[in-house]
Amino acid sequence: MESRKIYNRIAILRLEMGISRKELAEKVGVNFQTIGYIEREEYNPSLDLAFRFCDVFHQPIEFVFSTSPQKPLSQLIQENK
Amino acid sequence: MESRKIYNRIAILRLEMGISRKELAEKVGVNFQTIGYIEREEYNPSLDLAFRFCDVFHQPIEFVFSTSPQKPLSQLIQENK
């Protein structure tokens, strides 16, 4: 299968949490460099790892990951008004 | 990372749709044997493939996949009454 690229909001969610990649890596249980690859969307996380991110951020998969590019959070908020 | 097993309702959702593994495989774009491996939970689908299943079943990721064993649908219905 030609695997599609999955987009994510991990970098923003991590920044809003005020933690480094190293700290996030410890929380989800992967190498800190793996966080870099995923934030840059150089490859997709496994389904298991995706669930771990959602646990840390307290968000559903569909909010953190999507098959089309993510809108900025600021824009999402305006739309909901 | 020691990848956790992810549970899924693919077999049941497929049966309710009345299609074979071969047909489901065509819809999501993988080999029909891959469907078998995933239904038996011998390995986890990629995040991309997980999204494709959800498209076919019109269900959110969290309903189709979970980190703890899935309850039978019949039981879910009773709980919501």
Added chain:
DNA sequence: ACACATTGTTGTATATATACAACTTTATGT
């Protein structure tokens, strides 16, 4: 200017997901 933390880059190694083929087993219909 210096130290230090954070991120990006390159390279290698391993684990896991997916494809594909051949064969067996189980079910279904006639």
Added chain:
DNA sequence: ACATAAAGTTGTATATATACAACAATGTGT
């Protein structure tokens, strides 16, 4: 009983995700 479809088994090959190391680049605080 036979034919056929569907599902499971075993094996090999390839692609992708993850780990890890070493080093470069960038930023931040003092």
